[in-house]
Amino acid sequence: MKKQKNTLGVVGLGYVGLPLAVEAAAKGYTVIGVDINTELLKTIDARRSPYANDARFAAAIKATPKDQFTTTTDYAALEEADTVVICVPTPTEHNVPDLGLVELAAANVAQHLQKGQLIVLESTVNPGVTRDAVLPILERTSGFAVGKDFFLAHCPERIDPGNPKYYVGNLNRVVGGITPACTKKALAFYTALIDAQIIPLGSTEEAEFVKSWENTQRNVMIAMANSAAIICDGVGMDIERVQKGLQSKVDQFGLSLAQPGIGPGGHCIPEDIHYIIKRARESGIDTRFLDDASELNDRMPKYAVLRLSRLAKEHGEELRNIRVALLGLAYKPDISDTRKSAAIEAGYMLRRYAGSLVAYDPYIDDPTLVPFTISSSLDKALETADAVFVATAHSQFARRLTPAFLKKHGIRYVLDGRNVLNKSAIERAGIAYRGIGR
Numbered sequence: 001m002k003k004q005k006n007t008l009g010v011v012g013l014g015y016v017g018l019p020l021a022v023e024a025a026a027k028g029y030t031v032i033g034v035d036i037n038t039e040l041l042k043t044i045d046a047r048r049s050p051y052a053n054d055a056r057f058a059a060a061i062k063a064t065p066k067d068q069f070t071t072t073t074d075y076a077a078l079e080e081a082d083t084v085v086i087c088v089p090t091p092t093e094h095n096v097p098d099l100g101l102v103e104l105a106a107a108n109v110a111q112h113l114q115k116g117q118l119i120v121l122e123s124t125v126n127p128g129v130t131r132d133a134v135l136p137i138l139e140r141t142s143g144f145a146v147g148k149d150f151f152l153a154h155c156p157e158r159i160d161p162g163n164p165k166y167y168v169g170n171l172n173r174v175v176g177g178i179t180p181a182c183t184k185k186a187l188a189f190y191t192a193l194i195d196a197q198i199i200p201l202g203s204t205e206e207a208e209f210v211k212s213w214e215n216t217q218r219n220v221m222i223a224m225a226n227s228a229a230i231i232c233d234g235v236g237m238d239i240e241r242v243q244k245g246l247q248s249k250v251d252q253f254g255l256s257l258a259q260p261g262i263g264p265g266g267h268c269i270p271e272d273i274h275y276i277i278k279r280a281r282e283s284g285i286d287t288r289f290l291d292d293a294s295e296l297n298d299r300m301p302k303y304a305v306l307r308l309s310r311l312a313k314e315h316g317e318e319l320r321n322i323r324v325a326l327l328g329l330a331y332k333p334d335i336s337d338t339r340k341s342a343a344i345e346a347g348y349m350l351r352r353y354a355g356s357l358v359a360y361d362p363y364i365d366d367p368t369l370v371p372f373t374i375s376s377s378l379d380k381a382l383e384t385a386d387a388v389f390v391a392t393a394h395s396q397f398a399r400r401l402t403p404a405f406l407k408k409h410g411i412r413y414v415l416d417g418r419n420v421l422n423k424s425a426i427e428r429a430g431i432a433y434r435g436i437g438r
């Protein structure tokens, strides 16, 4: 088949692949997107954004000319591409990374591999996967040699969905190739596409490690914040004041602080630590420190539910008789993504132990997407509730959950799982309040 110049193939058009495809099209590349989800392809072909609350991306996809970005389920279309980027999911199942989709995508790409093509894995993986899992599939199926006939690199994505400042087009990246020629090719590709620093590393493993480690650091920092909050609760200090004190050091020394809460969620922070743990354990390295951090964060939804239960008890009531409104289901503020959300974990526990449970999330209106009864508005959610459990720091909650609003709905208990409400004002209104560490 005749190859065109500057044609990019993107495999997997999710949170990572779709913004990349749209950005490349805007920069003049011809883009071929491959995905197995035909409903998603229809949405993309109609130039509708699948993401709520991301106006920048909605405008970008709308402005993408039809012939500049086409979609298909057929991997054969990738024969036209100069570069193919793989962005399929890499979930963990019971804390074990599942590479099935990466291997499947690699096998399909391998069947249509062309001489001179650059293949990049962008999915987050444990160190070693590009070389030990993807490379053998590509070489065996094609009979080509890496670094000579084709090029293979890892360039992990750092996209932060909903972030108004950083998006795929301006995020610093790291790249590592299987051979120096692979690194060079990948560096040239990303330097042309992205307006930010592209840092070449010594190997695919180093690039894989950087991505998993930055999210591991975040996980550990959140665990430290949660640990401090638990100590504050136990000895009667207020984490908000403690954090204010800690911040004064951070301001001068440039370190950073995480916030305590019911735990991290999403596709990255709770999962990537397990990529590092897996690889370290394979080499006989002690991972107890990381295991403990991850476990502490995983326990936070239960910790928060127990705090609500104790609060009710202090007022002579039992959680089993309390009607709870769970506010927020997404894993972070002002987006609709519920993957690995600590809010969902808390919801399961509340459904089991509370008198009744109704959930509300301003970004989620499809009841089939979540395992709880969903309310259509904040007012409706509070109408029949005795307690609110703030599970996601959506900005409208801090704005709307005023003491007067809570009083109007007869709320007696507040469990602020993200420490976003005004504790003293709520208590002054006669409503019992607990945060995480305050």
Ligand SMILES: NC(=O)c1ccc[n+]([C@@H]2O[C@H](COP(=O)([O-])OP(=O)(O)OC[C@H]3O[C@@H](n4cnc5c(N)ncnc54)[C@H](O)[C@@H]3O)[C@@H](O)[C@H]2O)c1
Pocket (backbone or CB within 6 Å): 011, 012, 013, 014, 015, 016, 017, 034, 035, 036, 037, 040, 087, 088, 089, 090, 101, 104, 105, 122, 123, 124, 125, 157, 158, 159, 160, 161, 267, 268
């Ligand atoms: N979501 C994030 O914020 C984020 C940030 C950085 C890195 N990552 C990493 O990027 C990778 C992709 O994550 P995502 O959030 O974009 O996932 P996603 O679930 O949003 O999208 C993945 C897409 O791949 C498609 N797909 C699955 N198997 C396929 C196959 N065999 N062939 C073609 N398409 C296939 C799915 O239909 C889906 O549309 C993961 O490794 C993730 O850890 C995600």
